[in-house]
Amino acid sequence: MLQIVWFKRDLRTADHGPLTLAARHGPVLPLYIIEPELWQQPDMSGRQWAFLREALQELRVDLADLGQPLVLRRGDALTVLRELLATRPIGAVWSHVETGNAWTFARDRRVAELLRRHGIPWHELRQHGIVRGRIDRDRWSQQWEALMAQPLFEAPRLARLARGIDAGALPDVPVDTLPVDPCPGRQHGGRSVAEQALYSFLQVRGERYHQEMSGPATAFASCSRLSAHLACGALSLREVVQATRRQRDKVAQRNGAPPGTWARALSAFEGRLHWHCHFMQKFESEPRIEFENLQRATVGLRDTAPDATRLGAWMRGETGWPLVDACMRALDHTGWINFRMRAMLTSVASYQLWLHWREPGLHLARRFTDYEPGIHWPQLQMQSGTTGINTLRIYNPAKQSLDHDPHGRFIRTWVPQLTNVPDRWIHTPWRMPVDLQRRCGMRIDRDYPSPLVDHEAAARLARRYIQEARRGDAARDESRRIQQRHGSRRRGRRQSAVPSHQRNLFDDGR
Numbered sequence: 001m002l003q004i005v006w007f008k009r010d011l012r013t014a015d016h017g018p019l020t021l022a023a024r025h026g027p028v029l030p031l032y033i034i035e036p037e038l039w040q041q042p043d044m045s046g047r048q049w050a051f052l053r054e055a056l057q058e059l060r061v062d063l064a065d066l067g068q069p070l071v072l073r074r075g076d077a078l079t080v081l082r083e084l085l086a087t088r089p090i091g092a093v094w095s096h097v098e099t100g101n102a103w104t105f106a107r108d109r110r111v112a113e114l115l116r117r118h119g120i121p122w123h124e125l126r127q128h129g130i131v132r133g134r135i136d137r138d139r140w141s142q143q144w145e146a147l148m149a150q151p152l153f154e155a156p157r158l159a160r161l162a163r164g165i166d167a168g169a170l171p172d173v174p175v176d177t178l179p180v181d182p183c184p185g186r187q188h189g190g191r192s193v194a195e196q197a198l199y200s201f202l203q204v205r206g207e208r209y210h211q212e213m214s215g216p217a218t219a220f221a222s223c224s225r226l227s228a229h230l231a232c233g234a235l236s237l238r239e240v241v242q243a244t245r246r247q248r249d250k251v252a253q254r255n256g257a258p259p260g261t262w263a264r265a266l267s268a269f270e271g272r273l274h275w276h277c278h279f280m281q282k283f284e285s286e287p288r289i290e291f292e293n294l295q296r297a298t299v300g301l302r303d304t305a306p307d308a309t310r311l312g313a314w315m316r317g318e319t320g321w322p323l324v325d326a327c328m329r330a331l332d333h334t335g336w337i338n339f340r341m342r343a344m345l346t347s348v349a350s351y352q353l354w355l356h357w358r359e360p361g362l363h364l365a366r367r368f369t370d371y372e373p374g375i376h377w378p379q380l381q382m383q384s385g386t387t388g389i390n391t392l393r394i395y396n397p398a399k400q401s402l403d404h405d406p407h408g409r410f411i412r413t414w415v416p417q418l419t420n421v422p423d424r425w426i427h428t429p430w431r432m433p434v435d436l437q438r439r440c441g442m443r444i445d446r447d448y449p450s451p452l453v454d455h456e457a458a459a460r461l462a463r464r465y466i467q468e469a470r471r472g473d474a475a476r477d478e479s480r481r482i483q484q485r486h487g488s489r490r491r492g493r494r495q496s497a498v499p500s501h502q503r504n505l506f507d508d509g510r
């Protein structure tokens, strides 16, 4: 009987368990459903669609090469599946478990109910090292290792389906109301670009990864840039982990001891691949953190209705802190910014501007081509101080600027109003004497704003508010609960001997 392989965020044929296993049970109908309602959710955007569309185009060709091209349908998943069930006998539905947003989770529940009613099994396989249902956090790392060590699934030969199934068209947009979202510097999507990115990173670009990942300018080339490919599943995490380990072994043979730059870079990179699932597991286990503070004692700390002036200035890259504005504008143009700068953007919104994380989080989600709910929302909360258990990181924008863009090259690329400002003032242009401003051909508060707030005073106040919210027995009990449920376990052991205030339970380390 016909086996439906429902492609979701796993747009590849290599190491695709559902595809390989389904093909062993019968002819395969590879299906992708373009869901208009999904694309109307506030975290979705045109750049994400454009990237995904390119990946779909390539998947279609790859599946055709295996024997059966992708079948595309646009509409509500339940309606699409119901129609397919009505036209022919279906043996089973196969897919990967999706750790998506609240909308996709609710949709999956409805689909599960539909298939149950029709008596059709739905085989959901793990595509990352994330576990659905009750988990044993103490053994989580071991099961992650075990999954990553398993052999890759080989792409199967597919039997061409008999006539009667229209392949369907790939539309330009998933829904007409999706706002136009120009992103001229965006990465391209698709398996072949993803493979090239992986190869070029492991062979060439990644050598100074650990040294250059934090600089906003250097990170564009020195980071792997695999996030968007992982988010749409053009690569499996296991493929990336195994390729990295092969490269690590080669490097070890080449370098001998002591370990060279490559060895350090690859080790740092491998750690991040682990974090990918570590963060997504938190989200899988406690999905309410898409909407609510993880640490309940911090609920109500910030207004959920944000100050529109501050939020607007932050979103447009007009805060008056040059590095913050340069990052936001670079992100707008390219759809990507490195980890450190994402953390800084969030920290500035949450602490200095005292905005609730939800609206800034939605804005960043839409701007990220690599939007991955399972990483995004736990990171947003961590950088906003609402996990209740992490060390507070209130970034000083001027210091970040001095540390990571000392000569202001990145700033001048993205904030042209500051092109002629000398190095000495590029991080704090609002302090520049007026006659110098004139000589530089610009005026503060006419051509470029002064900071929205005073960093020192705002940061002090923010720290006090957060610390007050974290005090008290209820807050401490809640922190213990969070640690028990989500805390990382080094080398598979509990960390309960370490006092909670000394631990960074999100294991960030940067």
Ligand SMILES: Cc1cc2nc3c(=O)[nH]c(=O)nc-3n(C[C@H](O)[C@H](O)[C@H](O)COP(=O)(O)OP(=O)(O)OC[C@H]3O[C@@H](n4cnc5c(N)ncnc54)[C@H](O)[C@@H]3O)c2cc1C
Pocket: 213, 223, 224, 225, 226, 227, 228, 230, 231, 272, 273, 275, 276, 277, 279, 337, 338, 339, 340, 342, 343, 346, 368, 370, 371, 372, 373, 375, 376, 377, 379, 380, 383
């Ligand atoms: C506020 C905020 C929001 C974020 N939102 C997202 C998001 O929506 N999607 C996303 O993929 N990443 C997100 N990140 C994590 C991180 O910034 C990106 O994964 C990374 O910058 C992507 O670039 P890269 O692939 O070149 O990363 P590399 O540094 O080359 O890392 C390789 C891979 O490891 C994983 N990884 C790296 N850093 C982290 C991290 N800190 N936490 C979890 N996984 C990590 C990613 O899968 C990444 O692709 C967010 C970070 C912050 C602070």
